[in-house]
Amino acid sequence: MLLLRLILPFLLSLFLLRADSTFTLLEDIAKDQQLLTNDFVYVDDNTSINSTVASVLEDLQLFQVAGSIGVEGAKHTSNTQGNHTIHKWAFPEGDIKAIYQIESQVALDTVVTQQYLDGKAPKQQRIMNNFRFRAYAVATSSAPLKMYYLTEEEQGLLAYRIDQKEVNIGYSKKKNGLTDLLPVYTAQVERLLGSMQ
Numbered sequence: 001m002l003l004l005r006l007i008l009p010f011l012l013s014l015f016l017l018r019a020d021s022t023f024t025l026l027e028d029i030a031k032d033q034q035l036l037t038n039d040f041v042y043v044d045d046n047t048s049i050n051s052t053v054a055s056v057l058e059d060l061q062l063f064q065v066a067g068s069i070g071v072e073g074a075k076h077t078s079n080t081q082g083n084h085t086i087h088k089w090a091f092p093e094g095d096i097k098a099i100y101q102i103e104s105q106v107a108l109d110t111v112v113t114q115q116y117l118d119g120k121a122p123k124q125q126r127i128m129n130n131f132r133f134r135a136y137a138v139a140t141s142s143a144p145l146k147m148y149y150l151t152e153e154e155q156g157l158l159a160y161r162i163d164q165k166e167v168n169i170g171y172s173k174k175k176n177g178l179t180d181l182l183p184v185y186t187a188q189v190e191r192l193l194g195s196m197q
Contacts, residue, residue, distance in 0.1 A: 025067035035156030042170035100137040129177040
């Protein structure tokens with residue numbers, strides 16, 4: 001019994017630390033900042049025609065603030081739906097109501113058909129690749145989806161949203177199959193986030 005009393009606080013703190021350590025937004029931002037500055041990227045911003053990597057890095061500061069929020073006072077839940085693991089940290093007080101983290105492993109194995117405009121015969125190509133996506137969303141009392149951040153482990157930051165501002169990132173060195181998979185994956189995440197609101 002004495003041993004249980006001595007070990008129980010340690011086990012409890014270990015459990016709480018483990019639940020908090022699943023929140024990986026800051027680590028993803030640091031990785032994505034590095035990838036953004038080491039590759040040529042195309043920035044598509046619905047609010048500006050002059051967006052640059054510098055403006056993206058500026059916006060990422062807001063996500064760093066969200067990533068710095070202490071989640072130890074929040075109620076943490078997680079569940080799995082298909083190939084998506086969904087973590088939710090619900091905050092009982094304050095403007096931020098919840099932070100979501102959706103982790104997804106996708107093994108792509110598909111055949112695409114390339115059509116040529118000059119009359120050449122169509123060509124089929126098999127694409128196989130593995131992807132590990134993480135999406136983050138911040139819900140506030142004023143907006144159910146105030147901020148959204150989507151990254152892929154090897155490729156980096158793919159898209160983010162802050163209020164009405166939507167930014168998509170394109171890389172010169174694109175991971176094979178990402179163009180085919182990203183619209184389908186994004187739609188799945190949007191549905192998941194919509195169902196959690």
